[in-house]
Each structure stands twice: as C-alpha cells, then as structure tokens.
Amino acid sequence: MSSNQLKAPFQYEKIPLENIAIDNKKKAKNMGNTLKRLWNYLTVEKGKLFLVILMVTLSSGLSLLGPFMVGMAIDDYIVTGQAGGLGMLLVGLMIVYLFHSLSIFLQNYWMIGIAQRTVYTLRKDLFKQFHRLPISYFDKRQHGELMSRLTNDIDNVNNTLNQSVIQIFASVLTLVGTIAVMLYLSPILTVVTMSVIPAMFFSMRWITKRTGPLYKLQQNDLGEVNGYVEEIVSGQHIVKTYSQEEKVIREFQERNHNLQRTGFWALTIAGFIPKIMNMLNFLSFALIALVGGILVVYDQQLVTVGVIVIFTEYARQFTRPLNELSNQFNVLLSAIAGAERVFQIMDETKEESDETNSIEVKRTKGNIKFDNVTFGYEDTTILKGIRFEARPGETVAFVGHTGAGKTTIINLISRFYDYHTGKITLDGIDLKSIKRSSLRKHMAFVLQDPFLFHGSVRENIRYGRLHATDKEVENAAVDANAHDFIMKLSNGYDTILDQDGSGISQGQKQLLTIARALLAAPSILILDEATSNIDTITELKIQAALKRLMVGRTSFVIAHRLNTIQGADTIIMLEDGKIIEQGSHEELIKLKGSYYKLYKGQVQ
Incomplete structure (x- = not known):
C-alpha cells in the first residue's frame, strides 16, 4: 500500500x-x-x-x-x-x-x-x-x-x-x-x-x-x-x-x-x-x-x-x-x-485429547531414554534418529549451532510436542502413555528469559509449590543465593514486583526462578541457557545455586558457553538434527572432533 x-x-x-x-x-x-x-x-x-x-x-x-x-x-x-x-x-x-x-x-x-x-x-x-x-x-x-x-x-x-x-x-x-x-x-x-x-x-x-x-x-x-x-x-x-x-x-x-x-x-x-x-x-x-x-x-x-x-x-x-x-x-x-x-x-x-488411557506417575527415578526418535514441524524434519540415555541423577548437556535441535529435544522431553517415530521412555514407560500434567509435576524449568508474575517475591517463588510454607519459601531462596538481595528490597519477601519482574536485574530474576525450581523439588530439571546475559559475579552465584539444584536430579542443559557444562556426565553434540558426537568433556576433547573445535574456539 x-x-x-x-x-x-x-x-x-x-x-x-x-x-x-x-x-x-x-x-x-x-x-x-x-x-x-x-x-x-x-x-x-x-x-x-x-x-x-x-x-x-x-x-x-x-x-x-x-x-x-x-x-x-x-x-x-x-x-x-x-x-x-x-x-x-x-x-x-x-x-x-x-x-x-x-x-x-x-x-x-x-x-x-x-x-x-x-x-x-x-x-x-x-x-x-x-x-x-x-x-x-x-x-x-x-x-x-x-x-x-x-x-x-x-x-x-x-x-x-x-x-x-x-x-x-x-x-x-x-x-x-x-x-x-x-x-x-x-x-x-x-x-x-x-x-x-x-x-x-x-x-x-x-x-x-x-x-x-x-x-x-x-x-x-x-x-x-x-x-x-x-x-x-x-x-x-x-x-x-x-x-x-x-x-x-x-x-x-x-x-x-x-x-x-x-x-x-x-x-x-x-x-x-x-x-x-x-x-x-x-x-x-x-x-x-x-x-x-x-x-x-x-x-x-x-x-x-x-x-x-x-x-x-x-x-x-x-x-x-x-x-x-x-x-x-x-x-x-x-x-x-x-x-x-x-x-x-x-x-x-485440547492438549490432553489423546490421554484417554494415559497413566499417572506418582514417583520417578528420572531415567529418560531416546530410541531412534524422529520429529519435525509440519513438513520440515528437525530431529533424525536421536539415541541417548539419561540415567537417574545424571546431567546431559546439549551443544550445537542454532537450529541444530537442542530446544526441540527439550520440548519432546516435556511433551510440549510429541515425537513422530521411535520411542522416548521415562523409567521404561513410553512418554506418550503418561499424562502430560503428571509428567510435568516431576519437572522444573530454568529458562534463558526468566518470567515473573505481577505479585510479591514470596508468591513468585511459591509458584513452584503452592502449598509451601513461608519458611520453605525462604529456605529455597537461601539455597538459590537469592535471600540476601531479597532482604535488601523495600519490603523483603513481600515486595510487589511489576509485571515480568521489572525493577530487579536479570540476574536477580534468574535467582528467583532457581528458588522457584528448588521449592518444586523436581526429579527432572531443564536448564536452557540459564546463565546467559548475566554479569560474572551474579553468574557465580547462579552457578553455585544450580549445583545445589542439580544434586540427585536428572538434568538436561542447553548451553552455548561450554565452560558451564564441563562437569556434565554426557555432552551431546548436535548438527542438523543428528547426534554427531556423544560423551564426557574429556572424551570429546580426546576425540578432537566438532566439539573439540568448538571448545578451542571459545577458550582461545
């Protein structure tokens, strides 16, 4: 026009x-x-x-x-x-x-x-x-x-x-x-x-x-x-x-x-x-x-x-x-x-329209296995023949260039989308046979862009477990290294945050979402670039809080900065929806393949 x-x-x-x-x-x-x-x-x-x-x-x-x-x-x-x-x-x-x-x-x-x-x-x-x-x-x-x-x-x-x-x-x-x-x-x-x-x-x-x-x-x-x-x-x-x-x-x-x-x-x-x-x-x-x-x-x-x-x-x-x-x-x-x-x-x-015969999972060890999984959005295939296993308490990190399929794998684990062919299991149970709400009760997310609701600091942390006591909320904040900055706010835990948490820094928002995840006490943890765009001092606090959060939990981490995932049990290198390398940090460095080149490019 x-x-x-x-x-x-x-x-x-x-x-x-x-x-x-x-x-x-x-x-x-x-x-x-x-x-x-x-x-x-x-x-x-x-x-x-x-x-x-x-x-x-x-x-x-x-x-x-x-x-x-x-x-x-x-x-x-x-x-x-x-x-x-x-x-x-x-x-x-x-x-x-x-x-x-x-x-x-x-x-x-x-x-x-x-x-x-x-x-x-x-x-x-x-x-x-x-x-x-x-x-x-x-x-x-x-x-x-x-x-x-x-x-x-x-x-x-x-x-x-x-x-x-x-x-x-x-x-x-x-x-x-x-x-x-x-x-x-x-x-x-x-x-x-x-x-x-x-x-x-x-x-x-x-x-x-x-x-x-x-x-x-x-x-x-x-x-x-x-x-x-x-x-x-x-x-x-x-x-x-x-x-x-x-x-x-x-x-x-x-x-x-x-x-x-x-x-x-x-x-x-x-x-x-x-x-x-x-x-x-x-x-x-x-x-x-x-x-x-x-x-x-x-x-x-x-x-x-x-x-x-x-x-x-x-x-x-x-x-x-x-x-x-x-x-x-x-x-x-x-x-x-x-x-x-x-x-x-x-x-x-509705999302639950296919859950007529689905089951509730009361407890889970967090053992997740991908067996030759293929998935795509509409006519575009994103993941091709994905195979890996995350054992209880292990940390699996995904690395690769943008569009490699890292976030898509997380979406499949969370059942935001359902895979097309192959099989994903949780403790040996097909993921498609588990109710989504039941699955997600055992999961917590710490994402790249933390989201906070309009309300008090206390209520934003309590979102992870609505029946938690004030003492439990404060303990979660202490473990997340958020307690000190909360107490410096005008009304402490009762300080009202504006929509999406404006008024506090990006790092402080992230600490609150970590406290929320800690309070939820999940068996499975999803971390998607949780330390990106954070200053060095705050990143150290977040890393310490994440270590406490990940103890005893099956964790899936998406990271672009490879120094944050060196301690992962398994690192999976993705390219064009395929796994091209898989192993610990030391194993992949010895392999001197794509991960080695990516790592050397970041540390130099």
Whole structure:
C-alpha cells in the first residue's frame, strides 16, 4: 500500500467485494451452530429467562392495547360527543402505560443479569481453554490476537445480549400482534400498510448481505491490530535498538487503515437502514391517510376515524419492529462474528485429547531414554534418529549451532510436542502413555528469559509449590543465593514486583526462578541457557545455586558457553538434527572432533 493511499483514508472503493461474497457463504454455514451454542449459555438461567420472556410478552401486548384504546375513545366518545366513560378510559390508559413501563424496566433488569452471567461463563470457558491448548497452538499465533478474542469479541457478544435479544423478541411479538389486530380492524388498510414490505425486504436483504461479512472482517482486522500492538509493545527495546520506529509506524498505519476501511463500510451500509425505514414509514403514513380518508368519505361502515388513528399508530408500530429487527440483525451479525471466533478456539483440539488411557506417575527415578526418535514441524524434519540415555541423577548437556535441535529435544522431553517415530521412555514407560500434567509435576524449568508474575517475591517463588510454607519459601531462596538481595528490597519477601519482574536485574530474576525450581523439588530439571546475559559475579552465584539444584536430579542443559557444562556426565553434540558426537568433556576433547573445535574456539 502506497503512502498516498495511507494519507487518503476515504479511498474505500478498492474493497474486494468478491471476497466478501465468499465470506458470506462461510458465515452462513456457521451461523445456526453459533446461535445454538450461545442459546445453550443463555438457558443456564432458565427461571430469569422465563421472566424476561413473560415481561417482553406483556410489554408487547400493552404497547398494542394503548393505541387501540385511543382509537376506540375517538370513535365512542369524541366523534359521538359522549363523555360519560371517557374518564375511566383515560385512567385505564394511564394504567396500561404504567405497567408497560414497569414491564420494560423489569425485562431489561433481568436480562442484564442473564447477559453478564453468560459473558462471565463464556470468558471463563475461553480462558480455561487457553490453558488446555498445546504450546504449538500459541507458537503459531499472535498473543494480542488471542487477547482480542477474550476481550473485544466477548464484549461484542455482551453488548448484543444486553440490547439486541430483548429487542428482537419484542419486535417479533409486536409485529405478529400488530398484524393480527390490523386484520381484525380493516383488512383493506392492512394490505395498504403492508404494501411497503417488499421494498423493505429487498432493501434489508441488500444491506445485510454486505454488513454480515464486513462485521466479520472488521473483527478480524481488530484482532490483527491488537496482535500487532501487543507484539511491538513487547519488543519495543528491539524497535528502538535498530531504529525501526518509522517502519513499525508504517506497518501499524496499514493495519489501522484496513480496520478503518472495513469499519467505515460496515457502519455506512448499516446506516442506510434507519434512512430507508423512515422513508418507508412516511410513505406508509401517507398511504393510510389517503386510502383511509377515501374509505371514510365513501362508507364509514368500512373504516372509522378512530380506526384510521389506530392504523397510523400501528403503522409506526409495524415499521418500528421491522426497523429494530433490521438494526438488531446487523448487531447480531457482528456478535455472531465475534462468537464464532471465540468458539473456534473452544473447538481446537485440547492438549490432553489423546490421554484417554494415559497413566499417572506418582514417583520417578528420572531415567529418560531416546530410541531412534524422529520429529519435525509440519513438513520440515528437525530431529533424525536421536539415541541417548539419561540415567537417574545424571546431567546431559546439549551443544550445537542454532537450529541444530537442542530446544526441540527439550520440548519432546516435556511433551510440549510429541515425537513422530521411535520411542522416548521415562523409567521404561513410553512418554506418550503418561499424562502430560503428571509428567510435568516431576519437572522444573530454568529458562534463558526468566518470567515473573505481577505479585510479591514470596508468591513468585511459591509458584513452584503452592502449598509451601513461608519458611520453605525462604529456605529455597537461601539455597538459590537469592535471600540476601531479597532482604535488601523495600519490603523483603513481600515486595510487589511489576509485571515480568521489572525493577530487579536479570540476574536477580534468574535467582528467583532457581528458588522457584528448588521449592518444586523436581526429579527432572531443564536448564536452557540459564546463565546467559548475566554479569560474572551474579553468574557465580547462579552457578553455585544450580549445583545445589542439580544434586540427585536428572538434568538436561542447553548451553552455548561450554565452560558451564564441563562437569556434565554426557555432552551431546548436535548438527542438523543428528547426534554427531556423544560423551564426557574429556572424551570429546580426546576425540578432537566438532566439539573439540568448538571448545578451542571459545577458550582461545
């Protein structure tokens, strides 16, 4: 997209309408199922929903009764000049409109409660689903786009439930009731009133055929914008480091322009509805007045003045529900587009979907064996014929250039991904037959980029074992060499850390994650570049803490600095997904192969 296009936000004629037609077919296919699933959420509170339906029915009936009573008053009292019962009729009319207002208040009050409960449950289920999806799902998607589904899309559903459900139901009841009463009063004027329906139908069909796909496209574009913003804000230091501000501003402007364009067309086309409805409403008034007047002059037995007054009011009530149905149908289409995006995530295959017959592992020695394991992402093979064994309490280190397969092996051990061929066993049990949650209870991770949550230092350490006592938390911090710096913080262990632990150094964050791992007391330990980007003094503290942590545990270490893994029981040299060398540090040095060259290159 050129800079000229970005500076001219009203160049909307370039929207690919043929793509919209394709989206419309896709949307229509899923609409019924989406509505059914939303209805299942609504019907959880059947009692309140019944009361809402009752109040909607009552308010619709009373809205028809009021104009009918006014028309009868004109014919029975005003035209005839008799005023004997007019006072009672006016009192009755006041009661009708009083109860009409009360029923509307109650139906809105109860519906808000139902809507909030429904959205609460929907958001809860979606958040729960996030934690049941495999890591591979998040690896392929922008986090901001997923956040948009949890916030914007569900908020869209919330607004629709609060406003549209009642109006649609009330409009249908009012429409049916209005037609029935009009037919009873005058079939001729009923036909005149309904003569505008064909024009209304084709107008609404033309509009909704375009707004439905546009609302769906608008939600997708909104997700794109949110995802991009979250990505750039998270990587702001990289943007600044490489002076790419202009580039990201330009890319955001393009995405924002797409959202502006779809939003413009969705709202513009939907905005035709009230204009068309008002025009048809005035046309209906004119026709009723014209035909009604002619009929009154011709024969008052056919139509009375009161009936004409009733019909003019009913004509408004007739077009009003049609107008509301048209408007709310567009809002409903927007909500369905958001709900579809929510249900798409809920329908994704859960991580534990293949664990029907899986077993729980109460205790483990930590003996892990790879037997001719092959694995790849989609069409790309990453690991080829991997064979090695980590015995209980041993340390296995993986070295190799970027892309050699080190992290992939860790992902397989953790069952973030499942291997394709070969076999991985834990204490002789096939890893695929063990529940992932059970496996990971015996594991702890100390990663290159330590992650801390917003909360106190104590709670961040306790994340490793939630039922640990304060004393156990502090002992873990002592063993991790973190106690001294914690006590220097403003509130010690009760110091609140900002999101991701900003406010303390990278090395201090790492010491806290080591304390967390110590508290978890795992049988299997994963260390992924745990000492990278750390100053020398802090690295010594971390190395000492890691030695305590690794005692008696099967440990897997990824390291680029070879001096940190010289004490490993087994060092595995990887290249292009294959093991090219394997042995202790001394054995590999004597071999004078790839590891020897890599080691000499670092120490020189």
